Amino acid sequence: MVEHSRSRYQYIDNFLNKPGPTTDPDFVPGAPTISNLEASKVLVIGAGGLGCEILKNLAMSGFRDIHVIDMDTIDVSNLNRQFLFRKDDVGKSKAEVAAASVTSRCKNVRITPFNGKIQDKDEEFYMQFKIIICGLDSIEARRWINATLVSMVDMENPESLKPLVDGGTEGFKGQARVILPTLTSCIECQLDMHAPRAAVPLCTLATIPRQPEHCIEWAKIIAWEEHRKDTALDTDDPEHITWLYDKSLNRAKEFNIPGVTYQLTQGVVKNIIPAIASTNAIIAAACCNEAFKIATSCNPYLTNYMMYTGDDSIYTYTFEHEQKPDCPVCGNLAKTITVNPRHTLQDFIESLGERPEAQLKKPTLRTESTSLYFQSPPSLEKQTRPNLSKQLSELVSDGEEIGVSDPAFTIDFKFKLIFQT
Ligand SMILES: [Zn+2]
Numbered sequence: 001m002v003e004h005s006r007s008r009y010q011y012i013d014n015f016l017n018k019p020g021p022t023t024d025p026d027f028v029p030g031a032p033t034i035s036n037l038e039a040s041k042v043l044v045i046g047a048g049g050l051g052c053e054i055l056k057n058l059a060m061s062g063f064r065d066i067h068v069i070d071m072d073t074i075d076v077s078n079l080n081r082q083f084l085f086r087k088d089d090v091g092k093s094k095a096e097v098a099a100a101s102v103t104s105r106c107k108n109v110r111i112t113p114f115n116g117k118i119q120d121k122d123e124e125f126y127m128q129f130k131i132i133i134c135g136l137d138s139i140e141a142r143r144w145i146n147a148t149l150v151s152m153v154d155m156e157n158p159e160s161l162k163p164l165v166d167g168g169t170e171g172f173k174g175q176a177r178v179i180l181p182t183l184t185s186c187i188e189c190q191l192d193m194h195a196p197r198a199a200v201p202l203c204t205l206a207t208i209p210r211q212p213e214h215c216i217e218w219a220k221i222i223a224w225e226e227h228r229k230d231t232a233l234d235t236d237d238p239e240h241i242t243w244l245y246d247k248s249l250n251r252a253k254e255f256n257i258p259g260v261t262y263q264l265t266q267g268v269v270k271n272i273i274p275a276i277a278s279t280n281a282i283i284a285a286a287c288c289n290e291a292f293k294i295a296t297s298c299n300p301y302l303t304n305y306m307m308y309t310g311d312d313s314i315y316t317y318t319f320e321h322e323q324k325p326d327c328p329v330c331g332n333l334a335k336t337i338t339v340n341p342r343h344t345l346q347d348f349i350e351s352l353g354e355r356p357e358a359q360l361k362k363p364t365l366r367t368e369s370t371s372l373y374f375q376s377p378p379s380l381e382k383q384t385r386p387n388l389s390k391q392l393s394e395l396v397s398d399g400e401e402i403g404v405s406d407p408a409f410t411i412d413f414k415f416k417l418i419f420q421t
Pocket residue numbers: 185186187188189190323324327328329330331
């Protein structure tokens with residue numbers, strides 16, 4: 001039943017009241033589809049730069065039962081782009097303020113906020129939604145929700161398959177993707193497309209800095225260690241940032257490198273991804289249109305990856321990223337990793353943090369028959385610690401499969417180690 005006035009949605013309704021040339025044959029125009037859209041419960045993960053845009057767009061495209069989850073509170077530095085927040089909101093929950101802000105403008109939309117971590121919610125919570133939309137800046141949180149949604153799929157129950165629409169931005173670049181857990185390529189399949197930014201080698205920082213960032217990293221890693229070893233660096237302490245800024249500036253002068261500012265120092269030290277409001281708006285709009293199409297079947301949705309690049313003119317590229325049979329989340333084969341058999345287990349563990357296809361920071365490793373290294377409990381850590389200095393060739397054989405777990409994930413990863421010749 002569509003009782004309330006839909007005048008707000010009259011343009012949207014043009015798409016819902018009659019089929020178009022690309023409309024799915026299953027599409028039923030009019031009231032049934034409109035009711036479906038209104039009844040679709042959607043979850044927005046993240047109420048930050050992307051999240052504010054997503055909540056506003058969903059509310060204005062006819063979704064009426066929206067939930068939002070975010071563990072952050074509002075910081076004064078968010079106000080330039082997270083437009084649902086005002087100065088008085090600083091310190092309050094992003095999810096709660098964002099929900100109240102949108103519902104005060106769109107009276108017939110209900111937004112249910114949750115101030116907390118996605119990991120605090122269980123399968124039953126995620127099961128209630130029809131679509132999940134992520135506007136996150138953390139790869140770890142994305143990987144967690146992706147693994148959770150894949151593990152929830154029950155082939156006997158089509159309702160257990162929750163489409164995941166994911167948006168992400170970094171400066172002028174961004175991406176939007178649609179994931180049907182188990183049916184399409186998942187976030188873990190695509191992990192190597194989102195490689196962490198390469199760390200600058202320590203020798204560059206120590207001897208030949210070329211960029212202002214190198215001077216700041218030098219101050220953070222080397223100068224701090226030299227002068228203030230006994231104080232833990234607190235990236236939220238203005239005195240600490242000022243100290244690093246002064247050191248960076250002096251070093252930059254020494255090497256004739258322009259561009260070190262207080263703001264840049266803060267950005268580099270806190271590893272802040274530069275956020276541009278308009279890129280967020282573009283990516284959030286793409287994500288919400290996909291959610292709208294999924295909820296209504298009015299037009300075909302994205303299969304399955306759109307990348308947007310705005311740093312050299314404008315370029316978008318849409319392609320179908322293929323599911324990987326050796327994906328640790330949705331595949332069933334071990335992922336092959338090439339290793340140098342003369343490297344130690346310690347070297348290998350460090351490389352797992354950096355390899356684009358793994359990105360595991362605290363891995364626990366075992367073979368089928370033995371424990372290689374355990375991060376915890378302390379007794380097992382101690383027992384397996386001597387393995388760290390052993391060469392891989394002493395511990396595993398060429399082609400052997402190892403199991404890797406990491407506290408950030410609910411799943412185990414399988415890797416097949418191939419010795420480099
Ligand atoms: Zn996958």
